[in-house]
Amino acid sequence: MKMNYHHPKKGSRKGFVVALLGGAVLLLFVALSFFMPNIFSGVLHQAAAPLWNENTRLGNAFSELSALLRSKRDLVLENRELRAALEAQERELLALEVFASENDELKTLLKRGDEEIEGVLGVVIAKPPVSLYDTVVLDIGEEDGIAVGDYLIAPGNIAIGLIEEVYAETALASLFSSPGEKVEVQIGPEAITAHAEGEGNGMLRITLPRGVEVAEGMKITMPHINPIIFGVVAEIQQNPSDAFQEVYFRVPVSFQTVRFVKVIPFVSRTP
Amino acid sequence: MMARLICSGLFFVLLPFMPWWMMLAAVAALIFFFGAYETMLGGIAFDFLYSVPVAWFFGFEFFYTVACLCIGGALYVLKERLLLS
Numbered sequence: 001m002k003m004n005y006h007h008p009k010k011g012s013r014k015g016f017v018v019a020l021l022g023g024a025v026l027l028l029f030v031a032l033s034f035f036m037p038n039i040f041s042g043v044l045h046q047a048a049a050p051l052w053n054e055n056t057r058l059g060n061a062f063s064e065l066s067a068l069l070r071s072k073r074d075l076v077l078e079n080r081e082l083r084a085a086l087e088a089q090e091r092e093l094l095a096l097e098v099f100a101s102e103n104d105e106l107k108t109l110l111k112r113g114d115e116e117i118e119g120v121l122g123v124v125i126a127k128p129p130v131s132l133y134d135t136v137v138l139d140i141g142e143e144d145g146i147a148v149g150d151y152l153i154a155p156g157n158i159a160i161g162l163i164e165e166v167y168a169e170t171a172l173a174s175l176f177s178s179p180g181e182k183v184e185v186q187i188g189p190e191a192i193t194a195h196a197e198g199e200g201n202g203m204l205r206i207t208l209p210r211g212v213e214v215a216e217g218m219k220i221t222m223p224h225i226n227p228i229i230f231g232v233v234a235e236i237q238q239n240p241s242d243a244f245q246e247v248y249f250r251v252p253v254s255f256q257t258v259r260f261v262k263v264i265p266f267v268s269r270t271p
Numbered sequence: 272m273m274a275r276l277i278c279s280g281l282f283f284v285l286l287p288f289m290p291w292w293m294m295l296a297a298v299a300a301l302i303f304f305f306g307a308y309e310t311m312l313g314g315i316a317f318d319f320l321y322s323v324p325v326a327w328f329f330g331f332e333f334f335y336t337v338a339c340l341c342i343g344g345a346l347y348v349l350k351e352r353l354l355l356s
Contacts, residue, residue: 019344022311022340025315029315030333033332044316044319045320051287055287126287126320126321129290129291129292130288130289130290130321131320131321132291132334133321133332137320179327180326180327
Protein backbone atom coordinates (compact mmCIF):
# COMPACT_ATOMS: atom_id res chain seq x y z
CA MET A 1 0.00 0.00 0.00
CA LYS A 2 1.33 3.41 -0.95
CA MET A 3 1.66 5.82 1.97
CA ASN A 4 1.48 9.59 1.82
CA TYR A 5 3.81 11.53 4.07
CA HIS A 6 3.43 15.17 4.90
CA HIS A 7 6.45 17.42 4.44
CA PRO A 8 5.99 20.17 7.00
CA LYS A 9 9.13 22.08 5.96
CA LYS A 10 8.05 22.37 2.31
CA GLY A 11 4.51 23.33 3.33
CA SER A 12 5.63 25.97 5.81
CA ARG A 13 8.02 27.50 3.23
CA LYS A 14 5.18 27.70 0.69
CA GLY A 15 2.91 29.15 3.39
CA PHE A 16 5.51 31.75 4.23
CA VAL A 17 5.74 32.77 0.55
CA VAL A 18 1.93 33.02 0.29
CA ALA A 19 1.73 35.08 3.49
CA LEU A 20 4.53 37.33 2.24
CA LEU A 21 2.75 37.79 -1.09
CA GLY A 22 -0.54 38.61 0.66
CA GLY A 23 1.18 41.14 2.91
CA ALA A 24 2.94 42.71 -0.08
CA VAL A 25 -0.36 43.04 -1.99
CA LEU A 26 -2.00 44.67 1.03
CA LEU A 27 0.92 47.06 1.50
CA LEU A 28 0.87 47.94 -2.20
CA PHE A 29 -2.82 48.85 -2.11
CA VAL A 30 -2.48 50.79 1.16
CA ALA A 31 0.41 52.77 -0.35
CA LEU A 32 -1.42 53.35 -3.65
CA SER A 33 -4.58 54.52 -1.89
CA PHE A 34 -2.46 56.87 0.24
CA PHE A 35 -0.55 58.45 -2.66
CA MET A 36 -3.33 58.28 -5.27
CA PRO A 37 -6.62 58.41 -3.35
CA ASN A 38 -9.79 57.68 -5.35
CA ILE A 39 -7.98 56.17 -8.36
CA PHE A 40 -9.11 52.57 -7.78
CA SER A 41 -12.30 53.57 -5.95
CA GLY A 42 -13.34 55.81 -8.85
CA VAL A 43 -12.81 53.09 -11.45
CA LEU A 44 -14.61 50.46 -9.34
CA HIS A 45 -17.51 52.81 -8.60
CA GLN A 46 -17.90 53.55 -12.31
CA ALA A 47 -17.92 49.81 -13.07
CA ALA A 48 -20.34 48.94 -10.26
CA ALA A 49 -22.81 51.83 -10.80
CA PRO A 50 -24.82 50.07 -13.60
CA LEU A 51 -25.02 46.91 -11.45
CA TRP A 52 -26.23 48.91 -8.43
CA ASN A 53 -28.84 50.73 -10.52
CA GLU A 54 -30.11 47.46 -11.97
CA ASN A 55 -30.19 45.91 -8.50
CA THR A 56 -32.29 48.85 -7.18
CA ARG A 57 -34.75 48.39 -10.06
CA LEU A 58 -34.94 44.61 -9.49
CA GLY A 59 -35.37 45.11 -5.73
CA ASN A 60 -38.34 47.44 -6.30
CA ALA A 61 -39.96 44.99 -8.73
CA PHE A 62 -39.43 42.12 -6.25
CA SER A 63 -41.00 44.03 -3.34
CA GLU A 64 -44.06 44.82 -5.51
CA LEU A 65 -44.36 41.15 -6.47
CA SER A 66 -44.08 39.95 -2.87
CA ALA A 67 -46.81 42.46 -1.87
CA LEU A 68 -49.10 40.94 -4.54
CA LEU A 69 -48.52 37.43 -3.22
CA ARG A 70 -49.43 38.21 0.40
CA SER A 71 -52.71 36.84 1.80
CA LYS A 72 -55.81 39.02 2.02
CA ARG A 73 -56.12 38.37 5.76
CA ASP A 74 -52.60 39.73 6.37
CA LEU A 75 -53.39 42.77 4.28
CA VAL A 76 -56.64 43.46 6.19
CA LEU A 77 -54.78 43.21 9.53
CA GLU A 78 -51.97 45.44 8.32
CA ASN A 79 -54.49 47.92 6.91
CA ARG A 80 -56.24 48.10 10.31
CA GLU A 81 -52.93 48.69 12.13
CA LEU A 82 -51.87 51.34 9.66
CA ARG A 83 -55.21 53.16 10.00
CA ALA A 84 -54.81 53.26 13.79
CA ALA A 85 -51.23 54.56 13.44
CA LEU A 86 -52.36 57.17 10.92
CA GLU A 87 -55.14 58.44 13.20
CA ALA A 88 -52.68 58.75 16.11
CA GLN A 89 -50.25 60.65 13.91
CA GLU A 90 -52.99 62.96 12.61
CA ARG A 91 -53.79 63.93 16.19
CA GLU A 92 -50.11 64.67 16.83
CA LEU A 93 -49.93 66.61 13.59
CA LEU A 94 -52.72 68.95 14.75
CA ALA A 95 -50.56 70.04 17.67
CA LEU A 96 -47.53 70.36 15.40
CA GLU A 97 -49.46 72.61 12.99
CA VAL A 98 -50.14 75.00 15.86
CA PHE A 99 -46.43 75.04 16.75
CA ALA A 100 -45.44 75.48 13.09
CA SER A 101 -47.69 78.54 12.63
CA GLU A 102 -46.38 79.97 15.91
CA ASN A 103 -42.84 79.33 14.67
CA ASP A 104 -43.61 81.12 11.37
CA GLU A 105 -44.98 84.13 13.26
CA LEU A 106 -41.88 84.33 15.43
CA LYS A 107 -39.60 84.09 12.40
CA THR A 108 -41.55 86.88 10.67
CA LEU A 109 -41.24 89.02 13.79
CA LEU A 110 -37.49 88.39 13.83
CA LYS A 111 -37.27 88.97 10.07
CA ARG A 112 -36.00 85.42 9.46
CA GLY A 113 -38.18 83.89 6.77
CA ASP A 114 -38.43 80.19 6.07
CA GLU A 115 -35.04 79.44 4.60
CA GLU A 116 -35.68 76.46 2.41
CA ILE A 117 -32.82 73.97 2.63
CA GLU A 118 -31.61 73.60 -0.91
CA GLY A 119 -30.17 70.26 -1.84
CA VAL A 120 -29.73 67.59 -4.46
CA LEU A 121 -32.00 64.56 -4.46
CA GLY A 122 -30.19 61.23 -4.62
CA VAL A 123 -31.15 57.56 -4.72
CA VAL A 124 -29.46 55.18 -2.27
CA ILE A 125 -28.10 52.39 -4.46
CA ALA A 126 -26.15 50.43 -1.84
CA LYS A 127 -26.61 50.45 1.94
CA PRO A 128 -25.97 48.31 5.04
CA PRO A 129 -25.79 45.30 5.38
CA VAL A 130 -24.02 45.22 2.01
CA SER A 131 -21.30 47.42 3.42
CA LEU A 132 -19.30 46.44 6.49
CA TYR A 133 -18.49 50.08 7.28
CA ASP A 134 -21.96 51.67 7.85
CA THR A 135 -21.64 53.45 4.51
CA VAL A 136 -24.15 54.11 1.72
CA VAL A 137 -23.61 54.70 -1.99
CA LEU A 138 -25.65 57.38 -3.78
CA ASP A 139 -26.37 57.68 -7.51
CA ILE A 140 -25.25 61.33 -7.57
CA GLY A 141 -21.70 62.61 -7.78
CA GLU A 142 -19.39 65.41 -8.83
CA GLU A 143 -21.50 66.10 -11.93
CA ASP A 144 -24.49 66.91 -9.67
CA GLY A 145 -22.55 69.46 -7.64
CA ILE A 146 -22.16 67.63 -4.36
CA ALA A 147 -18.97 67.82 -2.29
CA VAL A 148 -17.17 66.03 0.52
CA GLY A 149 -18.64 67.03 3.89
CA ASP A 150 -22.19 67.62 2.61
CA TYR A 151 -25.00 66.27 4.79
CA LEU A 152 -27.44 63.48 3.97
CA ILE A 153 -31.04 64.29 4.90
CA ALA A 154 -33.64 61.51 4.94
CA PRO A 155 -37.38 62.20 4.44
CA GLY A 156 -38.77 64.03 7.47
CA ASN A 157 -35.72 66.34 7.72
CA ILE A 158 -33.65 63.73 9.51
CA ALA A 159 -29.86 64.04 9.23
CA ILE A 160 -28.34 60.59 8.77
CA GLY A 161 -24.79 61.02 7.50
CA LEU A 162 -22.26 62.93 5.48
CA ILE A 163 -20.47 62.57 2.14
CA GLU A 164 -16.99 61.06 2.50
CA GLU A 165 -15.96 60.48 -1.13
CA VAL A 166 -17.28 61.96 -4.35
CA TYR A 167 -16.79 60.25 -7.73
CA ALA A 168 -18.00 61.27 -11.19
CA GLU A 169 -21.47 59.69 -11.01
CA THR A 170 -21.62 58.24 -7.49
CA ALA A 171 -20.78 59.24 -3.93
CA LEU A 172 -19.90 57.34 -0.77
CA ALA A 173 -21.41 58.57 2.50
CA SER A 174 -20.86 57.43 6.07
CA LEU A 175 -23.65 57.35 8.65
CA PHE A 176 -23.43 59.50 11.78
CA SER A 177 -24.15 56.40 13.83
CA SER A 178 -20.97 54.64 12.59
CA PRO A 179 -18.74 53.74 15.57
CA GLY A 180 -16.40 56.62 16.41
CA GLU A 181 -18.08 59.23 14.15
CA LYS A 182 -18.40 62.59 15.94
CA VAL A 183 -20.94 65.31 15.25
CA GLU A 184 -22.19 68.48 16.91
CA VAL A 185 -25.81 68.37 18.06
CA GLN A 186 -28.35 70.33 20.11
CA ILE A 187 -30.49 68.72 22.80
CA GLY A 188 -34.05 69.53 23.73
CA PRO A 189 -35.95 72.82 23.68
CA GLU A 190 -33.09 74.63 25.42
CA ALA A 191 -30.78 73.64 22.56
CA ILE A 192 -27.84 72.53 24.71
CA THR A 193 -24.88 72.03 22.41
CA ALA A 194 -22.94 68.77 22.73
CA HIS A 195 -20.81 66.35 20.78
CA ALA A 196 -22.43 63.05 19.86
CA GLU A 197 -20.43 59.93 19.06
CA GLY A 198 -21.65 57.07 16.88
CA GLU A 199 -22.17 53.71 18.56
CA GLY A 200 -23.23 51.71 15.50
CA ASN A 201 -26.59 50.17 14.59
CA GLY A 202 -28.37 53.54 14.38
CA MET A 203 -27.37 54.63 17.91
CA LEU A 204 -25.36 57.65 19.08
CA ARG A 205 -24.10 58.65 22.54
CA ILE A 206 -23.68 62.01 24.29
CA THR A 207 -21.88 62.56 27.60
CA LEU A 208 -23.44 65.37 29.65
CA PRO A 209 -23.05 66.69 33.22
CA ARG A 210 -25.62 65.09 35.52
CA GLY A 211 -27.21 68.45 36.26
CA VAL A 212 -28.49 68.78 32.69
CA GLU A 213 -32.08 67.64 32.50
CA VAL A 214 -32.69 65.14 29.74
CA ALA A 215 -35.72 62.92 29.27
CA GLU A 216 -36.45 59.92 27.09
CA GLY A 217 -38.19 60.94 23.89
CA MET A 218 -36.46 64.34 23.77
CA LYS A 219 -35.45 65.49 20.28
CA ILE A 220 -31.79 65.88 19.26
CA THR A 221 -31.41 68.46 16.49
CA MET A 222 -28.78 70.10 14.31
CA PRO A 223 -28.01 73.84 14.66
CA HIS A 224 -30.02 75.38 11.80
CA ILE A 225 -32.88 77.90 11.41
CA ASN A 226 -35.08 75.06 10.13
CA PRO A 227 -35.23 72.08 12.46
CA ILE A 228 -33.13 69.16 11.23
CA ILE A 229 -33.62 66.16 13.48
CA PHE A 230 -30.74 63.89 14.46
CA GLY A 231 -32.53 61.51 16.74
CA VAL A 232 -34.71 60.85 19.74
CA VAL A 233 -33.35 60.07 23.22
CA ALA A 234 -33.81 56.35 23.81
CA GLU A 235 -31.96 55.69 27.07
CA ILE A 236 -30.22 57.64 29.84
CA GLN A 237 -27.57 55.95 32.00
CA GLN A 238 -26.66 57.55 35.32
CA ASN A 239 -24.25 56.33 37.95
CA PRO A 240 -24.52 57.92 41.42
CA SER A 241 -20.70 57.99 41.73
CA ASP A 242 -20.26 59.64 38.31
CA ALA A 243 -20.55 63.37 37.64
CA PHE A 244 -21.64 62.68 34.07
CA GLN A 245 -24.57 60.91 32.45
CA GLU A 246 -24.60 58.95 29.20
CA VAL A 247 -27.46 59.81 26.86
CA TYR A 248 -28.14 57.31 24.07
CA PHE A 249 -30.28 58.39 21.15
CA ARG A 250 -31.58 56.56 18.12
CA VAL A 251 -31.86 57.88 14.57
CA PRO A 252 -35.64 57.76 13.92
CA VAL A 253 -35.29 56.18 10.51
CA SER A 254 -34.35 52.68 9.41
CA PHE A 255 -31.44 52.80 6.97
CA GLN A 256 -32.74 49.66 5.29
CA THR A 257 -35.90 51.47 4.19
CA VAL A 258 -34.35 54.76 3.05
CA ARG A 259 -34.49 54.99 -0.75
CA PHE A 260 -34.13 58.72 -1.35
CA VAL A 261 -32.02 61.32 0.42
CA LYS A 262 -31.41 65.02 0.01
CA VAL A 263 -27.77 66.14 0.04
CA ILE A 264 -27.38 69.61 1.56
CA PRO A 265 -24.24 71.71 1.93
CA PHE A 266 -22.09 71.39 5.04
CA VAL A 267 -23.67 72.96 8.16
CA SER A 268 -21.28 72.40 11.08
CA ARG A 269 -19.25 69.48 12.33
CA THR A 270 -16.59 68.71 14.86
CA PRO A 271 -13.15 67.61 13.51
CA MET B 272 -11.40 24.27 -13.24
CA MET B 273 -14.50 25.44 -15.12
CA ALA B 274 -16.60 25.32 -11.91
CA ARG B 275 -13.96 27.39 -10.13
CA LEU B 276 -13.95 29.99 -12.92
CA ILE B 277 -17.76 30.25 -12.99
CA CYS B 278 -18.04 30.49 -9.19
CA SER B 279 -15.27 33.10 -8.97
CA GLY B 280 -16.84 35.13 -11.79
CA LEU B 281 -20.22 34.98 -10.06
CA PHE B 282 -18.57 36.02 -6.80
CA PHE B 283 -17.14 39.20 -8.36
CA VAL B 284 -20.45 40.06 -10.09
CA LEU B 285 -22.41 39.64 -6.83
CA LEU B 286 -19.86 41.53 -4.72
CA PRO B 287 -21.46 45.01 -5.12
CA PHE B 288 -24.85 44.00 -3.73
CA MET B 289 -24.65 41.02 -1.42
CA PRO B 290 -24.23 41.48 2.38
CA TRP B 291 -20.59 41.63 3.46
CA TRP B 292 -20.83 38.56 5.72
CA MET B 293 -22.29 36.47 2.91
CA MET B 294 -19.38 37.39 0.64
CA LEU B 295 -16.90 36.58 3.40
CA ALA B 296 -18.51 33.14 3.76
CA ALA B 297 -18.33 32.77 -0.03
CA VAL B 298 -14.59 33.57 0.05
CA ALA B 299 -14.08 30.83 2.66
CA ALA B 300 -16.19 28.30 0.74
CA LEU B 301 -14.56 29.03 -2.64
CA ILE B 302 -11.05 28.77 -1.18
CA PHE B 303 -11.87 25.59 0.70
CA PHE B 304 -13.62 23.73 -2.11
CA PHE B 305 -11.89 25.08 -5.24
CA GLY B 306 -8.70 26.67 -3.90
CA ALA B 307 -9.93 29.92 -5.46
CA TYR B 308 -7.44 32.23 -3.74
CA GLU B 309 -8.18 34.94 -6.32
CA THR B 310 -11.39 35.69 -4.40
CA MET B 311 -9.21 37.35 -1.76
CA LEU B 312 -8.89 40.20 -4.27
CA GLY B 313 -12.63 40.69 -3.66
CA GLY B 314 -11.66 42.04 -0.25
CA ILE B 315 -9.62 44.81 -1.85
CA ALA B 316 -12.42 45.58 -4.33
CA PHE B 317 -14.94 45.68 -1.47
CA ASP B 318 -12.78 48.09 0.51
CA PHE B 319 -12.33 50.38 -2.48
CA LEU B 320 -16.10 50.42 -3.01
CA TYR B 321 -17.34 50.96 0.53
CA SER B 322 -14.62 51.71 3.05
CA VAL B 323 -14.04 54.97 4.87
CA PRO B 324 -11.26 55.65 7.39
CA VAL B 325 -12.37 53.99 10.62
CA ALA B 326 -12.16 56.59 13.39
CA TRP B 327 -11.63 54.09 16.24
CA PHE B 328 -8.76 52.34 14.40
CA PHE B 329 -6.43 55.23 13.49
CA GLY B 330 -8.14 55.82 10.13
CA PHE B 331 -7.38 52.33 8.79
CA GLU B 332 -9.68 51.40 5.89
CA PHE B 333 -8.74 47.89 4.76
CA PHE B 334 -10.55 45.68 7.27
CA TYR B 335 -12.27 43.52 4.68
CA THR B 336 -8.99 42.93 2.83
CA VAL B 337 -7.32 41.87 6.07
CA ALA B 338 -10.27 39.59 6.87
CA CYS B 339 -10.02 37.94 3.43
CA LEU B 340 -6.24 37.51 3.78
CA CYS B 341 -6.69 35.97 7.24
CA ILE B 342 -9.34 33.55 5.94
CA GLY B 343 -7.17 32.65 2.95
CA GLY B 344 -4.10 32.14 5.16
CA ALA B 345 -5.99 30.09 7.76
CA LEU B 346 -7.58 27.86 5.12
CA TYR B 347 -4.25 27.38 3.39
CA VAL B 348 -2.67 26.18 6.63
CA LEU B 349 -5.71 24.04 7.42
CA LYS B 350 -5.68 22.40 3.99
CA GLU B 351 -1.94 21.75 4.29
CA ARG B 352 -2.46 20.09 7.65
CA LEU B 353 -5.40 18.03 6.37
CA LEU B 354 -3.38 17.05 3.26
CA LEU B 355 -6.19 18.38 1.05
CA SER B 356 -4.12 20.53 -1.23
